[in-house]
Amino acid sequence: MNKHPKKLLVIIAEAALEKQLEQDVRRLGAQGYTVYDVRGAGHTGEREGAWEADRTIEMKVVCQADVADNIARHVLQAYGQHFGLTLFFADVAVVRPEKY
């Protein structure tokens, strides 16, 4: 099977940012994304996701490496200072490259 390299960008953020992140990743060139509700803890404290103001989301974006960089740069700059935020990249392989 033919495999094509792409970047996976994972953004873990306060759920309050979900709508803005969806708009941002689209605008910056991602063709799609997947969002999960998650819970966990980090240096800003524990987030249990038990109610509205305590929810956390994980957004996965598979895209070109430069698009992933642009998204990460923008997200960090726009929300990094005031919001709980975790970002990481991974190399992934896809079978239908035109989708991403």
Place this chain on the structure above:
Amino acid sequence: MDVVVYFFLLGVLARLLRSDLRLPEALYETLSIYLLLAIGLKGGIELSKQPVLALAPQVLATMALGFVIPFVLFPALRFLKMNGADSASLAAHYGSVSVVTFAVGSAALTRQGIAFESHAALWVAVMEVPGLAAGILLARWATSGKESVSGTERAVSQWRTLAHDVLCGKSMVLLLGGIVIGAVAGVEGSAPIKAVFVDPFKGVLALFLLELGLVAGGRLGEIKRFGAAVLVVGLGAPPLLALAGALVGVALNLSTGGVAILATLAASASYIAAPTTMRIAVPQANAALSITAALGITFPFNIVMGIPMYIELAKFLTT
């Protein structure tokens, strides 16, 4: 104490005991949707029995009350050495209202046989937004110049998004939607759904309070982190705001129960609409501070001690 309050205390206790009790998030969602709709419906059904226009003075006065509260609180919070953004955000939480505090207050009045304006849900609906708007204005004013100035276009688009999120948010749609459905359907029209939306109300409220107890119990540890100021605000603001609310109620010539309800609403702090709105509107404010004050301190205080006090205050002022 009303039986539903015991469920709240059970939740707090479970949390303090580090029990693994946890209500599924989907259930929390369902319960909150149910409560908002049921409260709206009940108010709407009562509304159908009276001329709506006659209520305009009440509606305007309650909206004004919600709008003014943050402006009064803000200087006090600044005096307590909180920064501008935190003060504005916290003030917005107190300007807006807590629907569940209202529900517990109405339950307490009903249990004591004190009548109140049964369309009071309308006050809840109109009091939610003005306090948030006032808080956002205060935050803009307090933080202007400190943040990098974004273009006017961006500011306008952000206001539009915020206005949309607040006015079309879950709680507004369900509460106002319930009121309109109740008002249009009237007593007879809504009789078929009474078995779901009216009779089991208190049981559902009890279950929701159990969940809120779990959440509030989790915030108790945070009090230490923020120190005495958050305790002063969480315990000091409600009685003073209740007095203001009660005086507005007396000026509006409300019944004893109505005065108690308005006092309760003024004393309550929003922990659903306000945190989500203020998080986006004032990202630099410390969200944990506001939530600890509103849900960790003020909410338990109001439902355990505040409401009985406000009822006595209303009796005193109306006799």
